[in-house]
Amino acid sequence: MSCESIIFEDLSFCYPSYSGLPREPVFRGLSMQLPKDSLSLIMGKPECGKTTLSRIMAGLVPRHTGGTLKGKMYLPGLTSGMPAPQKLMDTLGLIFQDADEQIIMTRCDWEVAFPLESLQVPRQEMVRRVAAALEALGLEKFRERNPGRMSGGEKRKLLLAVLYAQRPDLWILDETLEEIDAPARRQILSFLSERQGGAVVFSSRYSAPLRGYFSQAAVLTPSGFNGPFSLEKKEDLLPALKRDGLFLESSKGLEEPRPSRGEELMKAEGIEFSYPEADSFTLRVEGFSLHRGETVCLVGRNGCGKSTLGRILCGLLRPDKGRLSFHEDGESEKPAHPDDLRRRVGYIFQNPDYQIFLPTVREELLYGLPKDQGTVRKVEEAAELFSLENLDAPPALLSYGTRKRLQAACYYLLKRRIYILDEADSGISYEDFSFMLRSLSDSRGSVVVITHDLELARVVGDRLCIMKDGRIISEYPRGFAGPVRELEE
């Protein structure tokens, strides 16, 4: 008899243990029932097992990872057991948290068509579905584009287009909506709530754009689910969210008194930049400055140039035109060479694995620091501050959230003047992000936060800079609560 709901019965899972890294179960005793055609939200702190659970649902874990899975799980449309993932294509579709891990082809239309080929869809029908999917996600002009040249949010839209064309009954989205701009997110959520078939959305936070679309939500913890809660009765859900730092208004530290804005620290004037292979995108920033003690948020739609500007400010990209200058303590303003910028500006990559390469946590923290007794003490303090418990653990085997904390700890020790956090809030809770921000901010320096989360930007930013088509088109002061029309257009 086919199951009509998503049912978890006492589910628990433990990854295999490695030498020096014994494993505890990721979660245990998960029991919950979700209606088949509903839009359900499952939230949880980093490392609570959201990605693991999404992959268990798709039949990928423990098939690819090993480990011990106990308990039972029933998905709609499946009569018994868990078939191979290839056989589940009509039943469910999964989008990974990291879009780069999932994109296979080198053209957007081929990417969307790839699962349709496996489903033996006739070519004429395939062409029609690919075109409809790209249009539904606003990607028509990217039809022949190489996904490798798209922004993070655009890649996630592409993966949504793949599911749109594939048409599985159940969609499973693992932190997919985090980096998508607000209008596209609303469009996708509206589509999900109107379509036939259910969706389970995993998220590390409960933010404004998600509210109003879901029929129910649950919080995933190591000891099981809290919930599900009907979202018509938020008073039941909010305590669980607040406890785990998943709710912005309650996250500790984000509203703490901030250092007052000091003198100018860095200035960018007349900046112009184009990628050699880009179609028509040019970054043009007439003037942008950073002052001591301030946090500036760069917000804008996918592909507007936020990360490009961030990379110019830290010296990774050299602008085609324009001037960058730095104003250090006691010195007059002087032009900033890219080498100077790389020593003074810390750029926190969205993917922590790009910056982690040493065999142990201890060696990562020591990298780039002078070798003396004082350094050893600072490393131990930083490890404690950033909750890095095992200094001898291999970073490659740590969870994503721990690697993000390690990345932040490394920069904390390097004591940069300016920090640029590029989508650093993605995949971590508000509480963890606020901790990262507090640790890296001080009255002598400045922080630039690149994010899609407008709510977060309003709370943490002393200034909100809105970017569009490679330009900074407007600025809003701290505490601005009105609508930001530029992001809606």
Next chain:
Amino acid sequence: MTGDFFLPGNSAFHRFDGRAKLILLVGSAAFFFYPLPPVFLAAALVAWVLVFALTIGLKEAGTPLRSILPVLILVALLTPLFNRQGTPLISVKGMVLATTAGLEETVRMLLRFSGVTLTFYLYFRTTDLQTILLSLRWFGLPFRSSLVVTLAFRYIPHFADLYRQVSDAHSLRAGEGTSSSRGFLKGVKAFFPTLTSVLIQSVKSIDPLSMALEIRGVGGGKARTSYGVLPGGARFFSQMFLSCIIVAAELLPILWR
């Protein structure tokens, strides 16, 4: 994981049928291994350089040759030492360092490496991944084997792109009092840590890639339909004929000798 060699364009070589290009690729790469005097290999190399100039630009020919320059230098230095038959040309204190036969073999090896590199580079630069996949399947290679071949070749630019990103990321972690400049010596010193990160990233991407392929239906055992189609008709046949003629013509020097 979307690295790609392909350079979009509208040259005659871009528009040349993918299957005909594959025949040309195999035949022309094999030519550089024929037992022929270096002058023939040099002529073939010059011909390929001309094709570059007429299609994607002469500057593009420099890119793959620069990447194999260390190999070419090693070949130039070591081949004479391992081929010392024939008339001695350079001797030092009675020890023969280079002979005519050794030099001839060195030139042949250099032309071979360069020729094969340019041939493959031009093919992948002017042929998109989907066409390569469809062409391999047209020749009878099963889908999974074709996918393995194309993913393997796609991994190379992905690897290079990953190296650049990791190198950028590492350059930002220079400590106070040290230069984060990316000069040659710094680059050499930074090579192994960067390579370590890249290797870790590459190995870690294996599982997600297999997961991504499985949930898209690869390995499901069913025959696949195809989104892309390769054109047929008179143009296809004439290009196939032309490729076969060129490959046959490449055999003439051997038959003539």
